Amino acid sequence: MQASAAIEMARAGQLYPALILHGGSLDERRRLATELARTLLCGAAAERRPCNDCRHCRRIDAAGGERFHPDFQVLERDLRTVTSVEATKRFVETAQVTPFEARGQVFVIAAAESLSPGAADALLKNLEEPHESSPRHFMLLAPSQFDLSPTLRSRSLSIYLGATARLEEEPVDRLAGAAAARLESYWRSGAAVELMATASVIEASADWKDPRAERPWAQAAAALVRAAEPLEPSRRRRLLDLAAALLEAPPLRLRGISPRRILEAQVFRHLRERRPVSAK
Numbered sequence: 001m002q003a004s005a006a007i008e009m010a011r012a013g014q015l016y017p018a019l020i021l022h023g024g025s026l027d028e029r030r031r032l033a034t035e036l037a038r039t040l041l042c043g044a045a046a047e048r049r050p051c052n053d054c055r056h057c058r059r060i061d062a063a064g065g066e067r068f069h070p071d072f073q074v075l076e077r078d079l080r081t082v083t084s085v086e087a088t089k090r091f092v093e094t095a096q097v098t099p100f101e102a103r104g105q106v107f108v109i110a111a112a113e114s115l116s117p118g119a120a121d122a123l124l125k126n127l128e129e130p131h132e133s134s135p136r137h138f139m140l141l142a143p144s145q146f147d148l149s150p151t152l153r154s155r156s157l158s159i160y161l162g163a164t165a166r167l168e169e170e171p172v173d174r175l176a177g178a179a180a181a182r183l184e185s186y187w188r189s190g191a192a193v194e195l196m197a198t199a200s201v202i203e204a205s206a207d208w209k210d211p212r213a214e215r216p217w218a219q220a221a222a223a224l225v226r227a228a229e230p231l232e233p234s235r236r237r238r239l240l241d242l243a244a245a246l247l248e249a250p251p252l253r254l255r256g257i258s259p260r261r262i263l264e265a266q267v268f269r270h271l272r273e274r275r276p277v278s279a280k
């Protein structure tokens with residue numbers, strides 16, 4: 001899911017209780033956590049949230065500093081490389097009380113990739129028991145969602161802020177152009193072979209040797225996002241969904257599935273149009 005959609009859901013009071021904010025830089029993740037928390041707790045009318053000016057907004061900032069809101073807490077890494085189980089337990093204890101001032105509570109785990117296994121367990125118990133009387137949200141910030149345990153991932157909605165691996169402009173551009181050309185042919189002809197060709201230009205664009213590597217998937221996703229820009233809304237949506245699916249793909253590779261098969265399956269699943277495509 002994209003950040004803007006998450007803000008919309010927060011405004012509508014429909015945001016999932018547990019979120020993973022991954023990708024982007026640490027600053028970008030903290031900024032989005034701040035914006036989401038303000039949207040959730042802001043005192044203004046729903047459509048104006050976050051107003052950035054009310055007594056809630058002004059005191060909420062996931063970047064740390066002097067500001068303090070009792071219903072907004074940030075857990076920072078307390079040891080050199082680890083967020084400890086002790087610190088996590090103290091932190092989730094504050095989630096057992098009802099909100100002090102706002103209509104709900106927001107808890108941010110600033111470096112979720114550093115949670116020790118015990119700390120992740122302590123957190124998980126809280127994700128599994130939603131608070132009875134008021135909305136409560138946990139936001140786990142991490143460079144990649146794959147830094148978190150499968151259990152934490154399965155309990156949370158992932159919001160992706162962009163490639164973590166630093167991508168080079170040029171290969172992304174080249175792939176975006178090549179994929180867009182194949183897709184144009186597909187939309188013109190309706191021939192499934194053009195979808196196969198789309199999967200193979202993606203495959204040819206990167207080195208897939210390391211099954212754990214995130215970069216080829218991130219590059220393919222970035223290229224599809226770029227190729228989606230000029231399209232009409234329903235095709236753009238499909239391409240963005242495909243991009244999101246490719247970001248989820250590395251675990252499939254760890255199960256031994258070849259990149260070619262994954263790419264073909266995902267391209268067909270997201271882009272195949274049922275009815276013959278009309279010429280104009």
Ligand SMILES: [Zn+2]
Pocket residue numbers: 038041042043044050051052053054055056057058
């Ligand atoms: Zn506000």
